[in-house]
Amino acid sequence: MADDIHQQKPDEKPIVGTVMVPFPMQGHLNEILHLGNLVASYNIPVHFVGSTPHNQQAKQRLHGWEPETTRKIHFHDIKLPHHQQPNIPLNPPKPDTESKFPGHLQPLFDATEQLRQPVFQLVQNLSTEFKRIVIIHDTMMAFVVQDANSISNAETYAFHSVSAFTIFLYIWESLGDHKPFELDLDIPNGIPSNQGCFTPRFTAYIAKQYEALNFDSGRLYNTSRVIEGKYIDLIAKLPGYANKTLFAIGPLNPINTKSKTRHRSLDWLDKQETGSVLYVSFGTSVSMTEDQITELAIGLEKSSQKFLWIFRFSDRVDLSADEDLGRDRLPYGYEIRVQDKGIVIRDWAPQVEILAHPSVGGFMSHCGWNSCMESISMGVPIAAWPMHSDQPRNAVLVTQVLRTGINVIDWAHRSELVRSTTIETIVRRLMISKEGEAMRKRAVEIGRSVRESTAEGGVSRLEIDSFVAHIRR
Structure with missing residues (x-):
C-alpha cells in the first residue's frame, strides 16, 4: 500500500x-x-x-x-x-x-x-x-x-x-x-x-x-x-x-497471507491433493442442534470426500467461558473412523490461509459476508447453507448471480433437518461432478480478478x- x-x-x-x-x-x-x-x-x-x-x-x-x-x-x-x-x-x-x-x-x-x-x-x-x-x-x-x-x-x-x-x-x-x-x-x-x-x-x-x-x-x-x-x-x-x-x-x-506461526490444519492440508478438500465452517454466530450435527457428520463421512471441519459453537456473551464446554457431540468413534479422509478442528483456525491453500477445492459455509468475500477472493466455490441475518441473500449472490456455488437447503425450508443423504449429495456435486468443476473454474477466474483489483x-x-x-x- x-x-x-x-x-x-x-x-x-x-x-x-x-x-x-x-x-x-x-x-x-x-x-x-x-x-x-x-x-x-x-x-x-x-x-x-x-x-x-x-x-x-x-x-x-x-x-x-x-x-x-x-x-x-x-x-x-x-x-x-x-x-x-x-x-x-x-x-x-x-x-x-x-x-x-x-x-x-x-x-x-x-x-x-x-x-x-x-x-x-x-x-x-x-x-x-x-x-x-x-x-x-x-x-x-x-x-x-x-x-x-x-x-x-x-x-x-x-x-x-x-x-x-x-x-x-x-x-x-x-x-x-x-x-x-x-x-x-x-x-x-x-x-x-x-x-x-x-x-x-x-x-x-x-x-x-x-x-x-x-x-x-x-x-x-x-x-x-x-x-x-x-x-x-x-x-x-x-x-x-x-x-x-x-x-x-x-x-x-x-x-497474500503473512502469518509467522502456522496452524496445524495447514500441515494436514499440505499432505492432500490439489483441490481435494472440502472446508466446512459456519463462523462464530451459528449453533446447530445435536441432530443436525449428527446428520452433517454422517453426510461428510458418506460422501467419501476429504474434509476439514471447524467444529465450533456460537460465541457466548462471556468470552472467558470455556470454549470446549459441551462440545463432545460428534457420533461415537467418529474421528477415528474418518481419520483417513477428514480432520475435525475445535480451536480457532486461520480461515483465509485455509481457503488460500491449494488443497482446498470447496467451502461449506453459512455465507456470512466475511466468509463469502474470503472465499470469493481465494477462488473457492461454496456449498451455501445460510442460517440468519444477511446470509440468505448472500447465498443468492453466490449461487445465482456469481454462479460460484450451490445451495445446501432452500431458505423456505430452513427449519427442517438437513439429512445426511442431502449433505452427501451436495458435497459430491460440489467436489467431484462436472457441475462442480465448472463452478470451480468460474470461482478461480473471479478470484483472480478480485485479487488483481x-x-x-x-x-x-x-x-x-x-x-x-x-x-x-
Missing part, C-alpha cells in the same frame, strides 16, 4: 487521524480491524475503540497481517458494565427452529450503548491533535457515534459489513410502491424473505441504529466493483445517497487510494 506522508511543518498538526468503532460480533470486529490495518498501511494514525474483551478477541483472531502493521494501531479498551444476565448457563445457546440468529448476545449489543460517552470523549480529545478526525463506524454502532457530528473538524463514515447486493435489496424493498427508477438489470427470482433472519429485539436494535444514521459523510463497503459494481451504482442512485461518497474498498482480508492500478486499490486522498484533502 501507499506509504507516502504528506509533508508538514514541525509545529503543524497532522492532517488526519482515524477512529474505528466496530460492532462486537466477530465478523464485524474482523472486518473493521482489517480496515484499520489497511488505513494504517498509509501511515495514517488509527485508534480502535471497543470493550476490553472484544478488542482482545479481535487481536487474537486476526490473521494474515504482519504484526508490525497491527502494532501501529492504538487500541482503546473500555470497560462496559457487566452485561452477563443472571442465570445464563455457560453451555452454548440452544438453537431455535424459527430463527438461528444468536439472540443470546442481545444483552451485549444493548450494553454497547454505554460506549456513547467514552467514544465521544475520545473523539473530542483526538480532534485537538489533528486537523481532521475521521470516525469509521459499523452501521450497527451509529447510535454510539452520533455525537461526533457536533465536533467541527470531525467526519463520520458508515461501514457496511454486508454485501452491496443485500443492502440494495433491503432498501429497494423498503421503498414499497415508491420506486425512484426502473431497474435495468434482472434481480434473481426467489429472493429470500426477511422472516427468520433476526429476532424481534435485534430488528428493533437495527431500526434504532438507522434512525441515528443520518449524519455520515460517506459509506464504505467490503466489496469489489469486480463482483458488485452494478449494485454499488444502484445504491448511489437511491434517495438519500445523492450527497454521499461511496467507496468499494474490498476485499479487506489480506490477499487490489494490486496497484486495480479498481479496489484505486477506491482505497481515493478514500485516503479524500480524508487527507
Whole structure:
C-alpha cells in the first residue's frame, strides 16, 4: 500500500487521524480491524475503540497481517458494565427452529450503548491533535457515534459489513410502491424473505441504529466493483445517497497471507491433493442442534470426500467461558473412523490461509459476508447453507448471480433437518461432478480478478487510494 506522508511543518498538526468503532460480533470486529490495518498501511494514525474483551478477541483472531502493521494501531479498551444476565448457563445457546440468529448476545449489543460517552470523549480529545478526525463506524454502532457530528473538524463514515447486493435489496424493498427508477438489470427470482433472519429485539436494535444514521459523510463497503459494481451504482442512485461518497474498498482480508506461526490444519492440508478438500465452517454466530450435527457428520463421512471441519459453537456473551464446554457431540468413534479422509478442528483456525491453500477445492459455509468475500477472493466455490441475518441473500449472490456455488437447503425450508443423504449429495456435486468443476473454474477466474483489483492500478486499490486522498484533502 501507499506509504507516502504528506509533508508538514514541525509545529503543524497532522492532517488526519482515524477512529474505528466496530460492532462486537466477530465478523464485524474482523472486518473493521482489517480496515484499520489497511488505513494504517498509509501511515495514517488509527485508534480502535471497543470493550476490553472484544478488542482482545479481535487481536487474537486476526490473521494474515504482519504484526508490525497491527502494532501501529492504538487500541482503546473500555470497560462496559457487566452485561452477563443472571442465570445464563455457560453451555452454548440452544438453537431455535424459527430463527438461528444468536439472540443470546442481545444483552451485549444493548450494553454497547454505554460506549456513547467514552467514544465521544475520545473523539473530542483526538480532534485537538489533528486537523481532521475521521470516525469509521459499523452501521450497527451509529447510535454510539452520533455525537461526533457536533465536533467541527470531525467526519463520520458508515461501514457496511454486508454485501452491496443485500443492502440494495433491503432498501429497494423498503421503498414499497415508491420506486425512484426502473431497474435495468434482472434481480434473481426467489429472493429470500426477511422472516427468520433476526429476532424481534435485534430488528428493533437495527431500526434504532438507522434512525441515528443520518449524519455520515460517506459509506464504505467490503466489496469489489469486480463482483458488485452494478449494485454499488444502484445504491448511489437511491434517495438519500445523492450527497454521499461511496467507496468499494474490498476485499479487506489480506490477499497474500503473512502469518509467522502456522496452524496445524495447514500441515494436514499440505499432505492432500490439489483441490481435494472440502472446508466446512459456519463462523462464530451459528449453533446447530445435536441432530443436525449428527446428520452433517454422517453426510461428510458418506460422501467419501476429504474434509476439514471447524467444529465450533456460537460465541457466548462471556468470552472467558470455556470454549470446549459441551462440545463432545460428534457420533461415537467418529474421528477415528474418518481419520483417513477428514480432520475435525475445535480451536480457532486461520480461515483465509485455509481457503488460500491449494488443497482446498470447496467451502461449506453459512455465507456470512466475511466468509463469502474470503472465499470469493481465494477462488473457492461454496456449498451455501445460510442460517440468519444477511446470509440468505448472500447465498443468492453466490449461487445465482456469481454462479460460484450451490445451495445446501432452500431458505423456505430452513427449519427442517438437513439429512445426511442431502449433505452427501451436495458435497459430491460440489467436489467431484462436472457441475462442480465448472463452478470451480468460474470461482478461480473471479478470484483472480478480485485479487488483481487490489494490486496497484486495480479498481479496489484505486477506491482505497481515493478514500485516503479524500480524508487527507
